[in-house]
Amino acid sequence: MPRPEHTSQPRLAPGCRWGTQGEQQVVLFPEGMIRVQGTGQNILELCDGQRTLQEIVATLSERYGAADPVKITDDVCSFLEALQRKRIVDY
Amino acid sequence: MIPNLLALIAEITHRCPLHCVYCSNPVELVATKAELTTAEWVRVFQEASRLGVLHLHLTGGEPAARADLEELIAGARQAGLYTNLITSGLGIPETRLSKLVDAGLDHIQLSFQDSRAEPAQWIAGARGHAYKLILAEKIRQLPVAFTVNLVVHRQNLDHIEEMIEFVEQLQPERVEIAHAQYYGWALKNRDTLLPTPSQLEKCLRAVEAAQSRLAGKVRIDSVVPDYYARYPKACMGGWGRRLMLIDPAGQALPCHAAGIIPGMQFDNVREHPLEWIWQASAAFQRFRGEEWMPEPCKSCDRRTEDFGGCRCQALLLTGDANATDPVCSLSPDHHLIETARAIAESHAEQVPWSYRTSVG
Numbered sequence: 228m229p230r231p232e233h234t235s236q237p238r239l240a241p242g243c244r245w246g247t248q249g250e251q252q253v254v255l256f257p258e259g260m261i262r263v264q265g266t267g268q269n270i271l272e273l274c275d276g277q278r279t280l281q282e283i284v285a286t287l288s289e290r291y292g293a294a295d296p297v298k299i300t301d302d303v304c305s306f307l308e309a310l311q312r313k314r315i316v317d318y
Numbered sequence: 319m320i321p322n323l324l325a326l327i328a329e330i331t332h333r334c335p336l337h338c339v340y341c342s343n344p345v346e347l348v349a350t351k352a353e354l355t356t357a358e359w360v361r362v363f364q365e366a367s368r369l370g371v372l373h374l375h376l377t378g379g380e381p382a383a384r385a386d387l388e389e390l391i392a393g394a395r396q397a398g399l400y401t402n403l404i405t406s407g408l409g410i411p412e413t414r415l416s417k418l419v420d421a422g423l424d425h426i427q428l429s430f431q432d433s434r435a436e437p438a439q440w441i442a443g444a445r446g447h448a449y450k451l452i453l454a455e456k457i458r459q460l461p462v463a464f465t466v467n468l469v470v471h472r473q474n475l476d477h478i479e480e481m482i483e484f485v486e487q488l489q490p491e492r493v494e495i496a497h498a499q500y501y502g503w504a505l506k507n508r509d510t511l512l513p514t515p516s517q518l519e520k521c522l523r524a525v526e527a528a529q530s531r532l533a534g535k536v537r538i539d540s541v542v543p544d545y546y547a548r549y550p551k552a553c554m555g556g557w558g559r560r561l562m563l564i565d566p567a568g569q570a571l572p573c574h575a576a577g578i579i580p581g582m583q584f585d586n587v588r589e590h591p592l593e594w595i596w597q598a599s600a601a602f603q604r605f606r607g608e609e610w611m612p613e614p615c616k617s618c619d620r621r622t623e624d625f626g627g628c629r630c631q632a633l634l635l636t637g638d639a640n641a642t643d644p645v646c647s648l649s650p651d652h653h654l655i656e657t658a659r660a661i662a663e664s665h666a667e668q669v670p671w672s673y674r675t676s677v678g
Contacts, residue, residue, distance in 0.1 A: 240491060242425045242463020246400065248372065255400040257425040257463050257492065258539075260372055314463075314491040314537045 230304045231280050237307050237318040238276030256315050270303055274316065280304070320597050321556075325373040326366045326399075327563040327574075330359065330390065333383035333677045335408045337443030338431065340469060340504035340511060341674040342574050343379065348566040349678045356386040358588065360393035362564060365592040367397040374399040379566070379677070382409035388421045395422025402427060404467075407453040408446045415456055425463040427494070428454060432474050433484035441473065443673040454488040465492040470521065471511040472662065478524045486528075486536060493536055495525060497543030501575045501630055506672040512662035518546050545655050549620060550627025550643035557605035557629060562596060570595045572602055575630035579639045605629050605639075612640060614648045 231237060239245075243256040252268060253260040263271055269290070273283045284303060288296045310316035332347040354362070363374060374394050381387055382405055394401045402425040403418065410418070428450060431438035435447040457464050466485045474481065485493050498504045498511050513521070525540045532538065544551060554561045554573045563571045568587040571577060577584070585599045596602055604610070608621060615626040627643020635644045636651045644651040 240463065241461050242491075244400075244424065246372065246398070248370070253372075255372060255424070257402060257427075257465060260400075308534075312534050312537075 231307050231311075231318040233279065233281040235280045235318040236276050236278065237274040237280065237283070237316055239271075239274065240311075240314050240317045243315050254315060256313070261315070266302075267306065270306055271316075274307070280307075280318070321559045322370050323366070323562055323592075323596050324371060324555075324560045325375065325562075326363075326371050327375045327377060327561060328359065328362070328390075329377055329379065329563060329565050330354075330381050330387075331383050331566050331677075332379040334378055334380040334406070334674075335383070335444055336380065336406050336446065337673040337675070338469075338503070339441055339443070339507045339671045339673060340471065340498040341502065342499065342504075343502065343674065344575065344577050345502045345506075346577070347379075347675065347677045352567040353384075354564075354566065354568045354587070356389050356393075358568065359390050360397070362568075362587050362592060363390075363394045363397040363399055365587075367399055369593055369596065372400055373402065375402045375404055377404040380406050380409055382407075382414070388414075388417050391418055391421040391423050395424075400424050405429070406442075406446060407450045408444075410453060412453070412456050415453065416460065419460045419462050423462055425465065426457055427465040427467050428457065428490075429467045429469065430481075430485065431469065433477065433481040437474060443671075451488075454490075458489050463492070464488075464490040465494055466490045467494045467496060469496050469498055470513075471498040472513045472517060473511065475513050475517040475521055478521050482524060482528045482538075486532065490536060493538045495521075495538065495540035497541070499544065501634065502578075503672065503674045505634060508658065509661055510671065512545060512658060513543065514663050515546070515659070518543070544628075544631070544645045545659060547645055548647050550624050550631075550645040552624045553628035553631070553643075556625035558596070558602040559606070559625070562592075562602075570599070570601070572605070573628075573630060575634075576601070578630060579633055610640060612642060614646075614650075615642050618648065 246253050246255040251262055253262050273286055284296055284300045287299050288294055307316050331353055332343055391401055401423055403423055404427045407428050431441040438447040439445050466488055468481055468485055500508050529538045557572050563574060564587060569584045570587060571584055582601055584601050585595050611626050615621050627646055629639045632641040632643050633639040635654045642649040644654045
């Protein structure tokens with residue numbers, strides 16, 4: 228599976244959804260759950276199947292001020308790719 | 319400190335249209351009239367959620383044999399649980415499938431006995447293969463996670479590559495290649511089911527090749543079967559450490575087979591809160607932690623990884639539930655496993671099956 232493209236619309240894979248464990252936000256999937264917080268949570272919350280990768284990066288760049296968009300794109304792609312391999316994210 | 323209960327396995331019925339020769343249900347099946355009611359199950363799901371449980375696995379028998387499966391799923395989802403249905407697909411017509419998903423089902427795990435209809439029927443003692451194919455296509459069109467479960471053993475491992483290609487075409491996100499586990503029904507049929515070493519090697523290579531070919535497309539999970547592992551599995555993630563199984567009549571068990579251990583007393587969710595059963599009941603404390611361990615487990619570095627292996631397997635093979643799991647190469651009883659493997663290797667002939675019986 229290739230890395231996401233600028234026009235990809237990342238989303239949680241079928242049967243993967245947000246849940247809570249106590250106060251903590253988690254993503255539930257068939258074999259378990261992952262705790263997401265900080266940047267990971269910010270990225271995943273934008274993955275609604277509507278926004279494109281480009282739009283997600285733009286939103287994050289704005290939020291983090293001076294950060295380099297190329298670096299942000301690279302980080303977001305690596306994050307999404309890792310979750311895609313676990314079949315938690317589709318794009 | 320008492321560990322947190324993470325997942326609940328609800329064996330909602332032992333009724334099943336199949337008679338698989340490796341069924342994981344106990345040999346003594348629970349009768350229909352003893353089953354918990356809808357309201358009782360939903361109360362258990364709510365209690366589980368309050369205890370911090372995240373995942374619910376609805377299994378059987380065939381869970382679809384219960385007419386209230388939709389209500390059970392809706393109740394579980396309302397309680398906040400991530401709900402997984404482990405099914406043969408039989409008893410789920412297309413119209414019912416949509417209702418299950420609408421009720422909040424998150425994940426379907428559909429079992430196949432083979433890639434070919436005829437051997438599948440031979441293993442299951444019933445027809446069903448053709449319908450499973452139809453259902454798999456419908457599942458794929460719905461917003462639900464889809465896993466295909468394939469049980470493998472000596473009678474089908476010779477065409478493992480074909481089986482992997484077969485399940486790939488069903489387009490699940492996940493494939494679980496599960497080696498038959500030798501308890502209850504499967505133990506009766508062990509001499510016909512246990513793979514040979516060369517089959518196992520072929521299987522490992524086929525799985526590895528498929529994992530790299532399908533990376534990012536289909537996740538393939540497979541573990542080395544007990545009898546060929548060097549060390550035992552951490553059965554149920556350790557006794558009373560993560561999982562609880564409720565049988566159709568409401569008995570809470572630390573694992574599928576725990577009912578066979580003599581002298582154990584299991585408490586029922588009809589009489590006790592789930593929290594008490596998990597934290598304080600005798601059954602869940604029996605093999606929790608390390609106090610019960612004999613040598614070589616007691617002083618072994620691996621005791622925090624495999625927790626001494628499986629208590630039921632220890633009982634079934636050595637007659638003593640307190641023994642080290644004989645699967646372990648360090649066990650003084652390991653010769654029992656070596657003998658079983660030698661029999662598997664030499665058994666070219668078929669012996670008659672014991673098919674799983676029906677529920678009264």
